[in-house]
Amino acid sequence: MLGTAAYWHVEHASFERLLDFLEGQLNVFQDGARPNHELMLDVASFLRHFAPRCHRSREETAFAFIVQSAPGMRTKIDRLLEEHHVIAAKADELYTRLSNVDAGDVAHREEVEAALATYVTSYRHHITAEEASRGGCVLAACSIYATLSRNRKRHTIDTFFDPSH
Ligand SMILES: [Fe+2]
Numbered sequence: 001m002l003g004t005a006a007y008w009h010v011e012h013a014s015f016e017r018l019l020d021f022l023e024g025q026l027n028v029f030q031d032g033a034r035p036n037h038e039l040m041l042d043v044a045s046f047l048r049h050f051a052p053r054c055h056r057s058r059e060e061t062a063f064a065f066i067v068q069s070a071p072g073m074r075t076k077i078d079r080l081l082e083e084h085h086v087i088a089a090k091a092d093e094l095y096t097r098l099s100n101v102d103a104g105d106v107a108h109r110e111e112v113e114a115a116l117a118t119y120v121t122s123y124r125h126h127i128t129a130e131e132a133s134r135g136g137c138v139l140a141a142c143s144i145y146a147t148l149s150r151n152r153k154r155h156t157i158d159t160f161f162d163p164s165h
């Protein structure tokens with residue numbers, strides 16, 4: 001269980017680096033220069049697909065267990081789940097805007113800038129909130145782990161949470 005939280009932390013750090021890149025491109029936009037459109041599209045595509053299918057799906061599985069074990073965390077977990085939907089919608093919007101314009105299309109620059117700025121801000125906020133609640137999540141997850149281990153379901157839960165199994 002502790003390994004699972006550490007794994008999420010590593011993925012969050014990777015996402016932060018990609019958000020840094022997107023934010024850097026936003027600065028390029030705002031300076032009136034030409035951003036790296038192809039790489040932005042690759043990064044936006046990766047975040048749009050990998051995050052929901054791999055990272056968020058594991059988080060949401062864990063969140064369900066956490067709420068079961070620690071009902072006091074329900075409000076916090078519900079907020080994080082809602083943010084997943086909001087971020088997914090913003091990721092779709094960003095990808096669509098980047099796909100529909102080429103790098104030199106000044107007419108759509110402001111729309112791309114706005115989509116970039118809101119996506120980066122929302123995702124950063126979400127990662128910060130998840131990292132801040134990681135301690136509580138780890139404690140709750142450890143308690144679930146202990147219960148399931150007693151029930152001889154240890155391998156099942158390990159496989160569920162840890163993608164390296
Ligand atoms: Fe999340």
Ligand SMILES: [Fe+2]
Nearest residue numbers: 012055059130
């Ligand atoms: Fe996350």
